[in-house]
């Protein structure tokens with residue numbers, strides 16, 4: 037198991053008290069596997085991803101649980117050791133490529149910077165490697181492009197640069213936080229294709245964060261559905277799409293347009309809205325919107341159970 | 357909040373100046389008192405004492421008692437009382453100048469930003485020129501001319517020792533500093549979607565100005581106010597120190613520092629005390645400015661909420 | 663292309679300088695109630711004397727002619743003379759004062775940049791801590807002090823009160839010693855004025871820098887830099903500071919220009935440094951118009967030039983500005 041997240045919880049100290057944002061999240065990721073985490077905006081996907089890189093810098097954040105990466109608990113790692121992992125064995129691509137690159141350095145320089153931290157390559161070799169990576173991302177004329185500044189490139193180009201940078205030290209784990217959300221549809225498809233191709237070439241595992249069920253169906257081996265900071269259901273992509281066991285997942289899938297139908301937002305098809313972190317109910321967070329709601333749902337949160345296929349619902353077997 | 361409290365105390369103390377002169381220091385801080393004496397610990401002490409070197413006289417130093425708490429200046433006047441009186445002028449000038457500056461800057465910014473086109477380019481051009489003008493030199497030049505002769509504009513005559521001169525000068529020289537950002541703000545407001553939508557709906561321009569633009573501009577002006585007042589305090593002190601601000605017999609913190617310059621090595625309290633007063637006031641104003649900005653700046657607010 | 667841009671800048675500069683000279687001229691010659699002749703002739707001069715003075719100094723000519731003459735003497739023949747000390751040439755006097763002011767401002771700038779960056783970076787790196795808050799409080803105090811007052815206090819300490827202690831016995835008497843004459847003494851005599859002048863700017867720059875850094879540290883690209891495996895120090899210096907310097911450089915250019923252009927007047931007066939500011943001050947005291955005109959124009963030239971240099975620097979340090987225009 038490359039990555040084993042156990043009972044991860046993240047909360048923030050605020051003037052109004054402790055704000056639980058991610059609660060009791062567990063999942064595993066095997067070598068060269070693609071796990072997708074889906075969920076609405078605010079469900080805690082990015083925070084989960086950032087905590088794996090230990091990039092939550094807010095001093096008010098409290099993180100508990102275990103994040104085992106190659107058997108080692110990241111949360112207790114010393115900072116220098118963590119730095120060697122970041123950008124080396126694990127790398128991350130962020131949601132918004134427009135602002136993710138430092139405006140004053142050429143993209144070549146920014147990729148070279150990362151290579152030079154993690155390897156002993158001299159600058160000129162690092163440059164060559166950066167250029168070949170850019171070329172591998174399908175950028176024609178990589179030599180030229182590497183001398184450009186971020187503002188001179190389009191969003192799709194910048195995301196390719198980000199991916200090239202993330203892959204520059206052949207990471208075992210690549211975390212992609214909504215890599216295509218900010219891009220238009222044709223570019224989206226290209227970037228996803230790129231990720232799939234790279235998995236084959238580099239043998240990296242990918243943690244793909246998205247809120248697009250379509251993307252999940254195209255790429256992921258397994259899926260974890262998050263709702264209001266908890267995992268509602270997880271399992272193999274095919275299983276989940278064929279037999280959703282959580283009412284929330286079922287609702288999401290029912291709302292996916294058939295083939296070439298009009299694109300609608302699956303989340304808005306379920307009536308109501310997810311609770312804000314400070315007003316989560318004592319029981320199941322989805323209960324107020326749920327058609328299968330029973331008395332016990334309001335009392336305590338259902339636990340995630342099951343070996344390969346995990347569901348957090350008291351009436352998991354009854355959802356059709 | 358502490359800053360605000362300190363300011364209130366300073367203002368109250370300065371307002372109480374006549375009371376202090378009458379009941380506590382019991383001397384006229386504007387009349388020289390070269391051969392008076394006071395009783396200290398039962399002994400009569402001259403206010404102007406012959407200097408240790410034998411040449412000339414040195415005013416009495418700080419007594420830390422009711423009379424001559426901070427000592428006397430070279431005219432034998434009570435420095436503590438003068439600082440309170442001087443504070444009135446310093447605060448008045450700084451506040452008056454701030455008012456003028458913000459009003460003018462608000463007007464210019466709105467007119468330039470809202471009318472656009474030709475008027476805007478002319479005003480923007482003028483602001484650019486004034487921007488390049490060394491502020492201190494402009495203030496000093498204006499002061500030097502006006503202080504030496506006063507101003508006669510048709511029926512209006514302003515005496516050369518009127519406080520209006522430093523108020524007006526300081527008020528005017530910083531106008532570009534405020535007007536430029538205001539103009540930028542009005543420009544972006546005037547081009548913003550909600551104003552464009554209002555224009556399309558046929559809402560009269562005057563109403564847009566009143567409802568949408570003015571409130572925003574006033575918020576910005578309020579944020580600027582304490583910071584400008586701090587800047588104006590320092591400018592007033594500088595001009596008065598160069599003897600082209602407040603004119604004797606009137607006093608301000610700047611002129612008292614100037615009075616103390618000659619006594620610096622013998623009676624440093626005369627120059628140090630008003631400087632500390634300026635510093636305290638300006639620090640308080642600057643902190644108040646920070647507080648006001650945080651209260652009004654939406655970005656700062658978001659940061660607090662998070 | 664570059665050539666055209668430069669040409670446009672030059673034209674703009676000339677226009678701004680022209681406007682400033684007209685403005686200054688109007689302030690001194692055309693303010694209602696202003697009469698330079700009365701000033702030159704002294705108080706209570708008879709009308710006949712006044713008329714004679716007016717004629718001798720060309721003050722009976724129309725204003726535009728007077729302006730033209732003054733500009734001609736200032737820039738073309740460069741033989742403008744003082745109204746107060748007849749025969750004293752203005753331009754050599756100004757040129758003689760320039761090295762003093764340059765020495766003062768240059769040294770102070772070095773000090774304030776070093777300290778401001780050190781304080782700003784420290785405060786930003788430790789944001790929210792007690793150290794951060796105390797540093798920012800000190801910086802605020804530095805910004806809030808009247809410079810001339812600080813200069814006097816410094817004089818009091820180093821020239822009188824503590825002059826005879828080991829701490830300050832090396833401080834020479836107030837005044838200026840040319841660098842070429844005695845470099846060591848030049849340095850010693852300027853240390854105190856440098857420090858005094860630097861204090862305000864240390865306060866201002868460290869506060870601005872801290873604010874910029876803290877803002878920059880919340881940006882996405884900083885997260886990327888951290889994700890690459892950079893240490894916090896590398897993140898701050900290579901990425902956050904590099905971005906914040908863009909603002910700081912433009913501030914620095916303008917402040918440096920303003921100070922060299924005469925803004926250091928107060929310190930020069932308090933520390934008895936015969937620089938351009940001192941010259942302006944003396945000219946203002948006896949309203950020696952040619953001198954005022956010359957020093958103000960000199961200052962304006964510096965400030966306008968600094969503006970231009972800053973714009974050019976911008977192109978160098980901010981690649982985003984290069985594409986525009």
Ligand SMILES: Nc1ncnc2c1ncn2[C@@H]1O[C@H](COP(=O)(O)OP(=O)(O)OP(=O)(O)O)[C@@H](O)[C@H]1O
Nearest residue numbers: 048057076077078079080081082083084094313662
């Ligand atoms: N520093 C913080 N302090 C307090 N709350 C925070 C902080 N950072 C994030 N949150 C809250 O945590 C919740 C989850 O945020 P997160 O960014 O993980 O959402 P997400 O699932 O990635 O959503 P999106 O699809 O919009 O990216 C949000 O409600 C957010 O307001």
Ligand SMILES: [Mg+2]
Nearest residue numbers: 081082131213
């Ligand atoms: Mg997110």
